[in-house]
Amino acid sequence: MNLYRTAAAVTVFSALEHCLGFLYRIVLSRTLGPEGLGVYQISYTVFAVFLTISSSGLPITLSRVISKHRAEKNPRAEHAATTAAMAISLSFSVPLTALLFALRAPFSRIFSDPRCADLFYILLFSLSFTSLYSIIRGSFWGRKRFFAYSFIELAEEIVKILAGVVLLLLVQTSLPDVNRAAVALLIAYLFSFALAAFWFFVTGGKLRSPRGEFLPLIRSSAPVTAMRASSSLVSSLVSVLFPIRMMAAGASSARALAEYGVVYGMVAPVIFVPNTFLSSIALVLVPELSESYYRKQTEKVSALVRKALSSALLITGALIPFFVACGEDVGVLLFASAESGKMIAGCALMLVPMGVAMISTSMLNSMNCEKHTLLFFLLGSAAMLLCVWFLPPYLGSGALLAGMAADYAVTAVCSLALLRKKAGKLALGKHCLKLAAAILPTTLLAAGLHTLLVRCLSYVPALVLTFLFVALCEGVLFSLLKLFDFRAFAKKFLPSRKKRAARHFFRSRA
Numbered sequence: 001m002n003l004y005r006t007a008a009a010v011t012v013f014s015a016l017e018h019c020l021g022f023l024y025r026i027v028l029s030r031t032l033g034p035e036g037l038g039v040y041q042i043s044y045t046v047f048a049v050f051l052t053i054s055s056s057g058l059p060i061t062l063s064r065v066i067s068k069h070r071a072e073k074n075p076r077a078e079h080a081a082t083t084a085a086m087a088i089s090l091s092f093s094v095p096l097t098a099l100l101f102a103l104r105a106p107f108s109r110i111f112s113d114p115r116c117a118d119l120f121y122i123l124l125f126s127l128s129f130t131s132l133y134s135i136i137r138g139s140f141w142g143r144k145r146f147f148a149y150s151f152i153e154l155a156e157e158i159v160k161i162l163a164g165v166v167l168l169l170l171v172q173t174s175l176p177d178v179n180r181a182a183v184a185l186l187i188a189y190l191f192s193f194a195l196a197a198f199w200f201f202v203t204g205g206k207l208r209s210p211r212g213e214f215l216p217l218i219r220s221s222a223p224v225t226a227m228r229a230s231s232s233l234v235s236s237l238v239s240v241l242f243p244i245r246m247m248a249a250g251a252s253s254a255r256a257l258a259e260y261g262v263v264y265g266m267v268a269p270v271i272f273v274p275n276t277f278l279s280s281i282a283l284v285l286v287p288e289l290s291e292s293y294y295r296k297q298t299e300k301v302s303a304l305v306r307k308a309l310s311s312a313l314l315i316t317g318a319l320i321p322f323f324v325a326c327g328e329d330v331g332v333l334l335f336a337s338a339e340s341g342k343m344i345a346g347c348a349l350m351l352v353p354m355g356v357a358m359i360s361t362s363m364l365n366s367m368n369c370e371k372h373t374l375l376f377f378l379l380g381s382a383a384m385l386l387c388v389w390f391l392p393p394y395l396g397s398g399a400l401l402a403g404m405a406a407d408y409a410v411t412a413v414c415s416l417a418l419l420r421k422k423a424g425k426l427a428l429g430k431h432c433l434k435l436a437a438a439i440l441p442t443t444l445l446a447a448g449l450h451t452l453l454v455r456c457l458s459y460v461p462a463l464v465l466t467f468l469f470v471a472l473c474e475g476v477l478f479s480l481l482k483l484f485d486f487r488a489f490a491k492k493f494l495p496s497r498k499k500r501a502a503r504h505f506f507r508s509r510a
Contacts, residue, residue: 010283013151021269024161030335039261042111049235052231061138061221064220064368067142078139078142085138093127093131112240136197137153139200155195164185168180223371234384242256242259259396262340266331282362289305293366305426313356320348322470326345326463329450350404357412367422450466
């Protein structure tokens with residue numbers, strides 16, 4: 001029960017964070033425009049490569065190592081592992097920052113647009129601070145301090161939005177809008193590091209001699225770092241390769257950047273909405289799964305894996321009817337872009353492999369399968385790059401969406417095969433059939449209802465009514481097919497009649 005409640009609390013924080021981030025993305029899309037958004041996204045994507053090299057594999061590895069030390073009741077080793085992770089991160093981030101600033105002129109040539117280089121070097125100031133922040137987050141994760149982990153993420157998002165709104169809308173300066181957006185992100189990164197460092201020491205975090213912890217951390221984190229660095233590198237390669245292939249197909253440079261901005265600045269944030277809930281499940285599940293795995297509690301590991309996969313399928317599947325029926329209206333409402341709306345509706349089915357790939361990768365990493373997940377990632381990335389190279393002449397920006405779908409599908413299939421080997425029979429066939437039986441009729445009915453509503457109402461009321469219909473229809477079908485137990489949910493998360501009566505009694509006495 002505690003696991004579910006913790007996941008629910010983390011989900012609330014994560015939902016608030018993503019909701020605020022989504023609203024800020026709307027501000028950026030309308031302030032910067034598709035081309036400016038493309039420049040902003042490309043710069044951040046390249047920065048993410050170096051951020052990943054500096055620390056990416058360390059947080060999840062550190063959380064797993066801390067879980068192992070907690071299972072062994074060895075707090076001194078927990079502190080030593082955290083110190084070692086910080087030292088490793090700084091040994092990469094500080095020299096990288098100095099080298100990139102020293103080679104600014106030649107390095108800037110990798111960008112097709114000089115504005116991208118300016119933004120990149122603004123963000124580069126935060127590389128070491130952000131790397132350390134990610135290590136501290138990893139220690140919070142391993143120590144199961146989920147409130148600190150989630151609250152600081154939310155605070156960072158709030159500071160980014162406040163700084164962005166002030167710099168973009170209220171301050172009059174000759175600095176280009178895209179540069180001001182990058183400065184807002186820099187301010188948020190520095191703030192989150194300062195807050196996390198303060199919280200770490202106040203809540204008992206200590207620095208100890210890291211002797212004996214360097215090699216285990218490096219050995220375990222190397223595959224994850226390689227996977228995530230490769231992911232960032234592939235994203236950077238796509239950001240460079242896609243405009244080239246679009247221009248080879250006859251598009252202008254501005255059009256290619258705008259298409260990239262639409263996909264990654266408008267469509268991707270909507271499609272990734274389920275990740276808000278899945279990341280919360282993974283955040284709470286990984287330490288629990290890791291401890292159970294190291295204690296050789298096989299039955300508990302199998303149960304946790306099945307619950308996580310069932311939840312991922314349920315969450316992603318539940319959004320498909322709404323995206324199919326109202327995706328185009330969502331794009332118009334949020335971004336004033338019918339093109340982005342058509343893409344959202346067209347790639348709704350991609351949600352399922354995306355969710356499965358994300359949750360299964362997190363679980364496999366917690367069970368010491370980092371080398372396998374690296375291999376699965378490379379196979380998925382190869383599929384992505386093939387789509388970006390060959391499909392732009394035929395699909396335009398749809399090549400990016402096709403590449404994403406191929407990437408997630410390959411990763412999901414490979415990960416499920418390995419999870420079955422690690423955790424035993426997954427027994428998800430019946431669950432999938434029931435889910436399909438609920439989603440298919442809901443999708444058809446929602447699409448038909450929305451078509452009728454838009455003929456007599458404006459698209460906002462039509463969208464709201466369709467959403468309510470989808471929620472009601474899925475609620476009934478999920479309950480009838482026993483996909484979700486609403487009564488059990490109410491018992492776990494809502495106060496009982498006795499508790500409500502007791503609260504009322506004390507309030508009346510106060």
